[in-house]
Amino acid sequence: MITKKYVGFLLIFVLLISSCTKVDISFGNYYLDNNYTQIIKVDTFSTELSTVLIDSFATSNNGSLWIGSYLDPEFGFIKTKAYTELVPPAYTNTYANTTFDSIALIIKLNKKFYGDSTKVLHIDVKRLSDPISPYSTTPLELFNTQQFASYSSTLGSTDVIVRPNLTDTIAIRLSDALGKEFLNKLKDPNNTEMISSTAFVQYFKGIELSSSANSSIVLGCNDSLKMRLYYKTPSIYNQQATLDFKIPTDANNVYDAINRFTYISSDRTGTALQNLNDQTKEISASQMGNAAYSQYFTRVVPKLRFPNIGDVQKLPNFVKLVKASLILRPVQKSYTSILTLPPTLTMYLTTQLNLIGANFTTVSGAKAAAQTGNLFVDDLFGQNTNYSYDVTDYIKSLIADASINKNGLMILPGASQAYGSQFSRLKIGDKNNINGKLELQLFYITVQ
Numbered sequence: 001m002i003t004k005k006y007v008g009f010l011l012i013f014v015l016l017i018s019s020c021t022k023v024d025i026s027f028g029n030y031y032l033d034n035n036y037t038q039i040i041k042v043d044t045f046s047t048e049l050s051t052v053l054i055d056s057f058a059t060s061n062n063g064s065l066w067i068g069s070y071l072d073p074e075f076g077f078i079k080t081k082a083y084t085e086l087v088p089p090a091y092t093n094t095y096a097n098t099t100f101d102s103i104a105l106i107i108k109l110n111k112k113f114y115g116d117s118t119k120v121l122h123i124d125v126k127r128l129s130d131p132i133s134p135y136s137t138t139p140l141e142l143f144n145t146q147q148f149a150s151y152s153s154t155l156g157s158t159d160v161i162v163r164p165n166l167t168d169t170i171a172i173r174l175s176d177a178l179g180k181e182f183l184n185k186l187k188d189p190n191n192t193e194m195i196s197s198t199a200f201v202q203y204f205k206g207i208e209l210s211s212s213a214n215s216s217i218v219l220g221c222n223d224s225l226k227m228r229l230y231y232k233t234p235s236i237y238n239q240q241a242t243l244d245f246k247i248p249t250d251a252n253n254v255y256d257a258i259n260r261f262t263y264i265s266s267d268r269t270g271t272a273l274q275n276l277n278d279q280t281k282e283i284s285a286s287q288m289g290n291a292a293y294s295q296y297f298t299r300v301v302p303k304l305r306f307p308n309i310g311d312v313q314k315l316p317n318f319v320k321l322v323k324a325s326l327i328l329r330p331v332q333k334s335y336t337s338i339l340t341l342p343p344t345l346t347m348y349l350t351t352q353l354n355l356i357g358a359n360f361t362t363v364s365g366a367k368a369a370a371q372t373g374n375l376f377v378d379d380l381f382g383q384n385t386n387y388s389y390d391v392t393d394y395i396k397s398l399i400a401d402a403s404i405n406k407n408g409l410m411i412l413p414g415a416s417q418a419y420g421s422q423f424s425r426l427k428i429g430d431k432n433n434i435n436g437k438l439e440l441q442l443f444y445i446t447v448q
Contacts (some may be wrong), residue, residue: 038446039322045312047326047440048305049285049430051292052354052410053276056299060134060142060261061223066423067107067123068211068218070115074334074427075295076268078114080218082209083148084260085132086227086245087197095186101230101240103179105156105207107170112220114423116338117164119216124157125172126150128205134258142261144299150208162219170221179229186243197248206259218423223247223260266298273300282354290433291331294342295425296413302428303350305408306440309398317446324395324442328373328387328411331436334427342413342424344372345387350410360394360409395442 065082072078105125130149134140156174185191193203207227227245232238248259268274272288282303285292292302304326312321328345335341347360359370373387398405413422429436 039443040315040446041441041443042312042315043439043441045306045440045442046308047431047438048307048408049292049428049438050282050303050305051273051276051285051288052301052303053278053281054296054299054301054354054356056143056145057296058141058261059144059264060258063223064110064112064220064262065209065223065225065260066218066220066262066264067209068115068121069213069215070218071216072339072425074271074293074339075273075298075300075425076266076271077213078218078264078266078298078423079211079213080265081147081263082221082260083128083132083142083206083263084209084223084225084247085201085206086204087200087248088194088245089243091186091195093189095183095231097234098183098187098231098241099238100176100180100183101232102176103174103182103227103229105172105174105225105227107172107209107225108222109162109164109167109169110220110222111164112422113162113164113217114339115217117162117217120159120161121215121217121219122157122159122212123170123172124208124210124212125155125174126153126208126210127155127178128208131201131205132259132261140258142258144262144264144297146261147263148206148208155207162217164219174227182229182245183231200245220422264297276300285430286432290430291427291436292430293425293427294345294411295423297423302411302426303354303408304347304411305405306395306398307405309395309405310402312399312442312444315444315446319445319447321392321396321399321442321444324390324392324440326389326391327439327441328389328428329436329438330385331427331429331433332382334436335425340424341375341377341385341426342422343375345375345411345413345426346370346372347389347409347411350408352406354410356410356412391440395440 065084066080067082069077069079128148128150132142132148134142155178156172158170158172160170162170182194185194193199224247226247229243229245231241231243233241268276272291273283273293276283293300294302312318330341349357349360351357371389373389375387376385378384394409413424427436429438431438
C-alpha cells in the first residue's frame, strides 16, 4: 500500500514539473516560450476586392508601339493605333538624275503579342492630316487615350500571318505617288521640306498604323520602324539605292521628344466590365460574379481593402499578429496559352481616390524589397495557380492605425514589364469564388 502511494505521489510530482518546463515553439523567426503557447491561423476576415478604371497613362517614347485588335472574352474588343513622326536623313543635293523605284514601310517586330497568332492581321498605313501634339504636361508626353486625324485614303495595306517568335520584319508597299512626291522634292534644289527634320514634319506630319475590326492579334514592334525610298542612280547599270525616313532620335530636341505613341481603346459591351467607365470608375467584385480584373494596358486594375482587420484584436486570447499572407488565385479557365497571366504582379499603395502611390514592399527601411507575387502555375489541375504575398507589415499598420483603412492596395504589372509594355491579363476571384478563392491568412499568438 505504501509503495502504491509513493508511486502515485512520484507520478503527480513529475507531471507538475513537466507543466512548468519552458516549451519553445518555432514559427519562422518567432520563438515562443511558455507565456505564448499557441499559434492560431484564421482566414475568415473580410477582404474587399474591386476593379478600378485608372486614368490614362503615357505611351510615348517607351521603346515599343502596338498594332492590331483583338476580341477578348473577358475584356471586350481591344483596338490599338500606332502614331509616329518620320524625318529624312541629312539633306544632300545629289538626286538630280535619279529615277523612282518604290517606297515601303519596314516594321521591326519585338516578339511581343496578344491574341491568336494563327489568324491574319490586316494593317493600314495612313498619312496624318494633323500634327502630333502632346498634352501640356511636364515632361511632354502622349497618352493612350489620344488620337490624331488622318486622311481617309491609305498609303498602303497588307494582310499577314505573323509567327511572333520567328517573324522579324513586316514590309508594306506604300503608294508610288508618295514616293515620287518625295523624290521630286529631293531633286528640287529650291525645296524647303527636305532640308531639316522640323521642316519635313511640318510638311509630312507622320503616319498612323491601324488594323481592321476583324483582326485577332495585337503585335508589338520596336520604335525603330522606317519608311524606305528605293530609287536608281544614273549609271550604265542603273544602280539601285535607298533613302530611309526614320523616327527622330534627337532627345535634346523637345519637338522630337514626343513623336511616337500608341492609342488603346476597349469596347467592354457584353462583358462583366461593361459598366466600368469614366463615370463609374470602381465596381465591387460582388457585382461582377465575385471576380476582379487586371489589364493595365486597358486601364483596368484590381484593388484590395481590409476594412475590418482591426477586429483581429477581438479574437479570444489574442496577443500578437506574427504573420499575414495574401493568396490571389486566377479564376480557373480564365487564362490560356494565348491569353496569358502576368508573370509578375506588384502591389502599390493607393488612396480612396484610387491614386497610385508607393510600391508595397516586404518590409520597411533599407532592406525593403518589392514583391512580385511568386507566381505558381498548377499545370496539372489548374486549381492552385496563385500569386502569394507577405502582407504582415501592412496588416500590422492597419491594426495600429484604423484611419488608413479606407485606403488600400492596387495590383499592377511588375516594374520590369514597364506597365504598358504588354497585354497580359488576369481575372481573380474574391473570397466567395469557388473557382479562384482569395485568401487572407492570419497567424496570431494566443495565451493558453
